[in-house]
Amino acid sequence: MTQSTQHQFTSDVLTNYPLNLALLDEVFNKEGKVNTHYTKVLDQFSCYSVEDFKELNEHAKLSFFNQGVTFAVYSDKSKGVERIFPFDLFPRIIPAAEWQRLEEGIIQRNMAINWFIHDIYHEKLILKDGVVPAELIFSSKHYTKAMLGMKPVGNIYNHISGTDxxxxxxxxYYVLEDNVRTPSGVSYVLSNREAMKKTLSGLFRKYNIRSVQDYPQHLLSMMQSVAPESADNPNCVVLTPGMYNSAYYEHSFLAHNMGIPLVEGRDLFVDKNFVYMKTIYGPKRVDVIYRRIDDDFIDPLVFxxxxxxGIPGIMAAYREGNVTLINAPGTGAADDKAVYSYVPAIIKYYLNEEPILNNVHTYRCELETDYKYVMEHMEELVIKPVDESGGYGILIGSRSTKEERDEFKRIITANRRKYIAQPVMSLSVHATFIEEENVFEPRHIDLRTYALLGKDKQFVLKGGLSRVALRKGSLIVNSSQGGGSKDTWVLEE
Amino acid sequence: MLSRIGNSLFWLGRYIERAEHIARYTKVQYVSSLDAPYAQGREFVLESILDMIGISYQYYASYSQLTDEDVLFFVTLDENNPLSIHSTIGYIRENARGARDSISLELWEAINRFYHSMNNYTVVKLHNEGIHEFSQKVEENSSVLKGCIDNTLMRNEAWMLICLGIHMERAIQVARILITKVKDIEKIDPAKLGGPVENYQWTTLLKGAESFDMNKRHYKANPNRRNSLEFLMFNQAFPKSIAYNLDVVHKNIQQIAFHDEKGSNSLDFMAGKLAGQFKYTTIEETEKQVTEFLTSTLDKINQMANKLLEKHLIY
Known part of the structure; x- marks a missing residue:
């Protein structure tokens, strides 16, 4: 990581790269030299003129249109506005050793969270031992009574996790969020890679890059591993809210690549606690459902x-063990931002191991001392509601006005359980092609990873979605807030 | 295959065929009336168009008078008319999208191109280029879609369900055309029938079903009531005839092999009986009461379609 080489830029797009020494740049070190694992990329990019780069960029975008990788915004039944998720040609590269450690950390963390979810719906030992306050769990809006005493196949709850x-x-590296409900975005990882291979094939020859294309196979074998025992040749399906959902492309992409049916709630029904899909040849039993519908909507009889x-009666079929739901309902009680702060303690409690990945220090406003600290140091902190996602409802202290802070003090005091605060983390930056100006500039990035837990098997996708905050200086990478993405290359030894 | 996908494929076929027939009928009726031998009122032709599509009632709900511009717009581009060609093409795309994973990229792209070209079609353009040009585009696109269906799809349930939709709809549309034209002719003063006036009506009937040329070759005679009706109803070798299409419908139903109940209530029985009726009936037996015969045929086809939709394609 610290090794680097002096670089001579001949390309217009890189000559005036505005290196900011106050920030950690993934590509350049503090002396402005290129980190070794990036030199081959820089060598190649240096051969391109601005025009070449623009052309490559357009080429990559076209690949997205042709693959149909679009966000759809529908105004009426037949007319849709489709736009592509902004994509950057400069890959984010993670060296083998660095990745190895990350992967171990991701598995460790998600295994511990899985034990935790099991515990809070069974013996509740961690709550009885006072490691995590019981009140915190029972007050979570995602804590699901219908899961009490429920034992899913293989004892797996968070089959798919999207650790940020x-x-x-x-x-x-620090973990920002454990997304253990229905993390999305993996189709972009695979499509980004396709676009990159078409656009910069030469560069791939110079590196040994781990493949991401095997994700659908791993996903399917994970699904099969947790099928009910009564199913000989399990019928696995992907359940989507429908073609007007903004992530429909991903649902259809995953079903298509696994070769399994993509179903909607109206395609399914429950009879005598078994789930069936309606086919042209009559009902066919369904054994495993990767559902991309939130808990709240999955069964109108229970939620x-x-x-x-949703499908009336599906929870009863699930509790009978006649169908597997992926992820299990009620996992949301573990990815609440207040529970997040206990994850290091959760890892120690169940695995008796030191956490491999760091947690951002978190002040829980419900605790008296933390609450006081937050009230007094608001300018230095980021305040977040515990149960929102997508970057909504956040206050960044250093960029707020006094009025905004006073307003937040009032609402935190009114509902202390709902808020946590964290020091402002400085996300690393990465050189990113800025279309309007035709130059590379540093932009903040994060990394969404994808982990699968099956019966006796764990898998982490070798790569992930490096999300880019495209607006200059912005720290918010969510696609709903103007974020883009990069292909993420994990190197072989 | 999911019933919902099956439903989309069946309707995909039906709407492709429906758009084509409405476009062609409207074009032929309207354009040939421009120099018709019998100085019919324009209204006669416009009403014939609305009747064939079955939208007279809807038309008068939106417009007080029968004018060329209003009728042509209502039939072709009016987004507020759920049975306009524009709306029908929207349904083609919606159904194709719903069954995207069961059809080929080629077919999907052809449907998209068709949809976008129609979406960009303005009233001004329709006015400037005329109905002939518009309908021609719809007919050509329809041929392209059917080419993709025949040349790029596997011969599996998806293909069979689309074909089932196409041929069932074609039998329906041809029956509707026949009923409408026979009634049109009955409206004409009997003193004026025979000769060029009647000849003109049978010619437009055949052209409206894209059958004029083949009819002439087959009978080597001018079109008349008997040969026109016989050709479009009973000719087993002609792909527009009701007999031909009902036979294809029956074969498709047998091939898909729905797990059906047995006996006279089954879909196979219904389709086979109807196809058999057309195979073993002569024009002489039916020509006296042809509209009644065709109306009862339409009822039977609709019963069959409902059975299919409610039993196998419901979701």
Whole structure:
């Protein structure tokens, strides 16, 4: 990581790269030299003129259109506005040793979270031992009574996890969020790789890059591993809310690549506690459902009665062990941002191991001392509601006005359980092609990883989605807030 | 195959065929009326178009008078008319999208191109280029779609369900055309029938079903009531005839091999009986009461379609 080489730029797009020494740059070290694992990329890019680069960029975008990788915004039944998720040609590279450690950390963390979910719906030992306050769990809106005493196949709850990581200015990775409900975005990882291979094939020859294309196979074998024992040749399906859902492309992509049916709630029904899909030849039993519908909507008999997306009676079939739901309902009680702060303790409690990945220090406003600290140091902190996602409802102290802070103090005091605070983390930056200006500039990035837990098997996708905050200086990488993405290359030894 | 996907494929076929027939019928009726031998009122032709599509009632709900511009717009581009060609092409795309994983990229792209070209078609363009040009585009696109269906799809349930939709809809549309034209002719003053006036009506009927040329070659005679009706109803070798299409419908139903109940209530029985009726009936037996015969045929086809939709394609 510290090794680097002096670089001579001949390309216009890189000559005036505005290196900011206050930030950790993934590509350049503090002396402005290129980190060794990036030299071959820089060598190649240096051969390109601005025009070449623009052309490559357009070429890559076209690949997305042709693959149909688009976000759809529908105004009426027949007319859709389709746009592509902004994509950057400069790959993010992670050296083998660095990745190895990350992968171990991701598995460790998600295994511990799995034990934790099991525990809070069974013996509740961790709560009885006072390691995690019981009140914190029972007050979570995602804590699901219908899961009490429920034992899913293989004892797996968070089959698919999307752990979000950042690299801080100290050079260490920190976990920002454990997404253990229905993490999305993996189709972009695979499509980004396709676009990159078509656009920069020469560069791939110079590196040994781990493949990401085997993700659908691993996903399917994970699904099969947790099928009910009564199913000989398990019928696995992907359940989507429908073609007007913004992530429909991903649902259809995954089903298509696994070669399994993509179903909607209206395609399924429950009879005598078994789930069936309606086919042109009559009902066919369904054994494993990768559902991309939130808990609230999955069964109108148990959760929201007004849901038209779900399948009445599916929870009863699930509790009978006649169908497997992926992920299990009620996992959300473990990815609440207040529970997040206990994950290091959760790892020690169940695995008796030191956490491999760092947690960002978190102040829990419900604790008296933390609450006081937050009230007094608001300018230095980021305040987050515990149960929102997508970057909504956040206050960044250093960029707020006094009025905004006073307003937040009032709402935190009114509902202390709902808020946590963290020091401002400095996300690393990465050179990114800025279309409007035709130059590379540093932009903040994070890393969404994808881990699978099956019956006696664990898998982490060798790569992930490096999300880019495209707006200059912005720290928010979510696609709903103007984020883009990069292909992420994990190197072989 | 999921019933929902099957449903989309069946309707995909039906809407492709429906758009084509509506476009062609409208074009032929309207354009040939421009120099018709019998000085019919324009209204006669416009009403014939609305009747064939079955949208007279809807038309008068939106417009107080029968004018060329209004009728042609209502039939072709009016987004507020759920049975307009524009709306029908929207349904083609919606159904194709719903069954995207069961059809080929080639077919999907052809449907998209068709959809976008129609979406960009303005009233001004329709006015400037005329109905002939518009319908020609729809017919050509329809041929392209059917080419993709025949040349790029596997011969599996997906293909069979699309074909089932196409041929069932074609039998329906041809029956509707026949009923409409026979009624049109009955409206004409009997003193004026015979000769060029009647000849003109049978010619437009045949052209409206894209059958004029083949009819002439087959009978080597001018079109008349008997040969026109016989050709479009009973000719087993002609792909527009009701007999031909009902036979294909029956074969498709047998090939898909729905797990059906047995006996006279089954889909196979219904389709086979109807196809057999057309195979073993002569024009002489039916020509006296041809509209009644065709109306009852339409009822039977609809019963069969409902059975299919409610039993196998429901979700």
């Amino acid at each position: 990581l950042i690299k801080h200015s100290d050079g260490q 929201r009665p007004d849901s038209v997306l």
